[in-house]
Amino acid sequence: MIIINKGDENIKFEEELAKDVLEIITVFSARLYGSRSKKNKKLLDDMQGVINDNLA
Structure with missing residues (x-):
C-alpha cells in the first residue's frame, strides 16, 4: 500500500x-505610519x- 500525502505541503506553503x-x-x-516616517520625524x-x- 502506498499513501501519498501532498496536502500537508500545500498547507505549509x-x-x-x-x-x-x-x-x-x-x-x-511601519515605513508609512511608524517611527521611520518622514512626517513623524519632522514633527518630532x-x-x-x-x-x-x-527652555532657553
Whole structure:
C-alpha cells in the first residue's frame, strides 16, 4: 500500500506565503505610519525645537 500525502505541503506553503505577505505589509505600514516616517520625524524635530526654544 502506498499513501501519498501532498496536502500537508500545500498547507505549509500557503502558511509560509501568508506569513511573508503579512511581514511585507507590516514593514510598509511601519515605513508609512511608524517611527521611520518622514512626517513623524519632522514633527518630532519641530517639537524638540519648540521645547529647546522654551527652555532657553
